[in-house]
Amino acid sequence: MSETKKMSLANAIKQKLAQKQAQTTKGTKETGVVKTAKPLKNQLTKKPNNQRKRTGV
Numbered sequence: 001m002s003e004t005k006k007m008s009l010a011n012a013i014k015q016k017l018a019q020k021q022a023q024t025t026k027g028t029k030e031t032g033v034v035k036t037a038k039p040l041k042n043q044l045t046k047k048p049n050n051q052r053k054r055t056g057v
Contacts, residue, residue, distance in 0.1 A: 007015075
C-alpha cells in the first residue's frame with residue numbers, strides 16, 4: 001500500500017477556496033480586477049423601447 005492518499009474532489013475544492021480567501025484577506029491583487037460593484041449608469045438612464053407602439057404590433 002502506498003502512503004499517499006488520493007484527495008477527494010470536495011476536499012480539493014475546500015482547500016482551493018481556503019487559499020483564495022486567505023489571499024483576499026491579505027489584500028493582494030494579482031488580477032487587478034476592481035472588487036467594488038459600481039451602479040450601472042446606462043441602465044438607469046435607458047429609454048423604454050417603444051417599437052411595438054410605433055409599428056402597431
